[in-house]
């Protein structure tokens with residue numbers, strides 16, 4: 001029987017640490033860290049995620065605010081809001097929920113958030129730092145994935161990892177994080193020829209294609225570790241919708257360990273958003289980020305540098 005990697009429990013532990021970090025900042029006389037979430041339009045899935053993020057902030061003592069904007073908002077108005085939040089000293093993290101409406105240039109909007117407040121890690125400066133292994137803010141889902149893998153495997157040196165999916169949010173950044181830890185990384189996607197045979201070689205599978213039950217039992221090597229990043233809403237037997245992952249969960253009992261959906265990567269994404277926000281606040285306050293940062297505790301690879309300067 002494969003072990004189930006309990007993302008909710010691991011996220012809960014990370015939240016305890018984040019709460020302790022918030023309390024320490026407040027005890028030192030700093031205002032609590034602040035996160036602002038921007039939600040454009042009323043996509044039901046986005047509403048659920050944003051609500052979870054706001055509730056999570058409350059649990060750990062992060063001040064949160066929400067900007068709900070109609071999907072008719074102009075790009076200019078959105079950029080004006082971001083410009084204001086960029087210079088607001090009470091705001092340490094800005095998250096603009098994606099996807100954005102068609103008429104808005106997502107790259108332009110995400111690139112308008114100053115890198116120091118870009119707690120999603122989507123700004124080109126943070127993307128570039130990640131790809132060169134020079135710090136910056138690491139995107140929440142890939143960071144959560146690394147933490148989940150490390151609950152099962154300490155040292156990734158030489159491990160064969162197959163990433164399925166090449167998105168800017170998951171596939172590409174997680175591949176970079178894995179490479180930083182000396183894993184051998186193969187990035188694939190739904191157009192990759194002979195995908196089952198490639199996946200079957202993997203010690204670790206990161207399934208992030210957004211294709212329900214794509215990864216079947218016969219794709220999985222005995223003893224592999226599987227991280228299922230997929231979340232697709234499908235109609236359930238009871239008439240309600242249910243969430244399914246990219247992995248045929250019931251077919252992978254010969255794996256060493258697997259993350260469930262829900263309760264795997266999703267909760268970790270939110271926990272990492274909170275820890276990124278505290279990290280951004282620490283940097284803004286000039287509090288030493290090298291000693292206490294959760295990222296440094298884990299791997300020592302992703303030292304966050306404040307104020308946009310490159311590390312020496």
Ligand SMILES: Nc1nc(=O)c2c([nH]1)NC[C@@H]1CN(c3ccc(C(=O)N[C@@H](CCC(=O)O)C(=O)O)cc3)C=[N+]21
Pocket residue numbers: 048049052095096097098099120140141231243261262263264265266267269270
């Ligand atoms: N700027 C931006 N940053 C994001 O990080 C971002 C985004 N936009 N857009 C959408 C995706 C998706 N995402 C999730 C967060 C939490 C769960 C989560 O908590 N999932 C629960 C279930 C949630 C439910 O019941 O629907 C679970 O897997 O257990 C899932 C998905 C963040 N995203």
